[in-house]
Amino acid sequence: MSTIAAASAPATELLRARGRATAARDGARLALGATAVAVALLPLLVPHGPSNTSPIDVAIIGAVGATLLWVTSAGRRLRFPYAAPLVVFMTGGALGAMAGPVPGQGVIALSQDLMLLAWCWTVVNVGSTPGRLKVLLTTWAYSSMVWATILLGAVAVGSPTVAGQAARQGGRTALTFVDPTYSANYYFISIMIICATQTPRRRSVRFLAYGLLLASLFTTGSNSGVMSIVLGVVTAKLVAVYHRRGAAAVVAGFAAIVVAGALISANVSMQSIEERAHSSQYKFIREGIGRGGKSVGQRQTLVHESAHLYETGGLLGQGPVSTKTRLEAEMAPFVKEAHNDYFAALTERGPIGVFGLFLLISTIVLRARILATTRLSRGFSAVVVRPGALLGALAGTLASSAVYELLHVRHVWTLFAVIAALFIWGRGEDERA
Numbered sequence: 001m002s003t004i005a006a007a008s009a010p011a012t013e014l015l016r017a018r019g020r021a022t023a024a025r026d027g028a029r030l031a032l033g034a035t036a037v038a039v040a041l042l043p044l045l046v047p048h049g050p051s052n053t054s055p056i057d058v059a060i061i062g063a064v065g066a067t068l069l070w071v072t073s074a075g076r077r078l079r080f081p082y083a084a085p086l087v088v089f090m091t092g093g094a095l096g097a098m099a100g101p102v103p104g105q106g107v108i109a110l111s112q113d114l115m116l117l118a119w120c121w122t123v124v125n126v127g128s129t130p131g132r133l134k135v136l137l138t139t140w141a142y143s144s145m146v147w148a149t150i151l152l153g154a155v156a157v158g159s160p161t162v163a164g165q166a167a168r169q170g171g172r173t174a175l176t177f178v179d180p181t182y183s184a185n186y187y188f189i190s191i192m193i194i195c196a197t198q199t200p201r202r203r204s205v206r207f208l209a210y211g212l213l214l215a216s217l218f219t220t221g222s223n224s225g226v227m228s229i230v231l232g233v234v235t236a237k238l239v240a241v242y243h244r245r246g247a248a249a250v251v252a253g254f255a256a257i258v259v260a261g262a263l264i265s266a267n268v269s270m271q272s273i274e275e276r277a278h279s280s281q282y283k284f285i286r287e288g289i290g291r292g293g294k295s296v297g298q299r300q301t302l303v304h305e306s307a308h309l310y311e312t313g314g315l316l317g318q319g320p321v322s323t324k325t326r327l328e329a330e331m332a333p334f335v336k337e338a339h340n341d342y343f344a345a346l347t348e349r350g351p352i353g354v355f356g357l358f359l360l361i362s363t364i365v366l367r368a369r370i371l372a373t374t375r376l377s378r379g380f381s382a383v384v385v386r387p388g389a390l391l392g393a394l395a396g397t398l399a400s401s402a403v404y405e406l407l408h409v410r411h412v413w414t415l416f417a418v419i420a421a422l423f424i425w426g427r428g429e430d431e432r433a
Helices: 002-040 055-074 083-099 103-126 130-157 180-197 203-219 223-245 247-267 270-278 289-313 323-329 341-373 378-383 388-400 410-425
Strands: none
Touching (some): 002 103, 083 341, 103 130, 103 410, 130 378, 130 410, 180 203, 180 223, 180 388, 223 247, 223 341, 223 388, 323 341, 341 388
């Protein structure tokens, strides 16, 4: 009997190991599927729920929960990028909220920071293998094409509700993003994701995707979106030149771009272009390029008002989402939110928040630069063929953050997560060391 029991022990242990492996495999599939669904639904910000929640948040919570179940059953080691900068950033926000006029809204904003960080960590850990990261990025590429098709179809048939055209936006489209600038940034990042992954593989279909997304971006009337496209493409091209010709060629290329820009600005009248756009029959052109001068004037006013708010707000800041409330209390001539991530951090979260934001951006930029200038491991390099496009997506987004608050948007944090996942999992052992 003892011999039989001894012989059955290894078999029992083998069955248990197989059961754990099956549970881990099923958990990984569930986490991947839930995260891919959330990626596909990133634009779904309407209808609004309480505390600025949106339908996409349900999908994000599902992805976070599925990932926690998977890693618990599989005993996987998790990675938590950007934790230290966000702790500093949120500390500044918490101190500012306690000192400011809207502590309740400040607490909601801090909870949203935590949700974005949890979503980022979910994408990073689910995308720890080339196969899973490929599923997430392919989902983003194809789903963005679907969203762009829906938008252009709504514009073509004259459906302002589906296109997200509000009277206060003058015909600019937002789809389900609420704000045209958020929408434009999503199309821009999607273009760079398609370029980075070379998805779809057929070149003709890929160029069709570029056309759909560019047309969708154009309907938003977002000048910052156009600026992002220019900066993102130039950055990606310079990285490609670096890989082919080296640093000297990059310097020469950058100099040529600066000279070309100077010649264009000297010989092309932007004022005449704006005047022609202002008289266009298309609303999104009138309210896009046609309002360029007005938009610049508004941003300058906001910068001046933000500087005043910082001078009168104290070292701790006045808490997240307090800018508009304070401007209303002071009866300022132009009452809006900060429309600038950097000034918003200064006036609402104080020097501590600005330092946290500096750490966060520095970390992301450094990781993206390393990815763009070094080789990924074999599996990941097949998924992200042109990592320089991710650096371009980051450059365009950070530039747009100077004229609009984008660093609390879900798809932007998904981009940050992709960069972190590649940096953590996608390099060879020597590079990681």
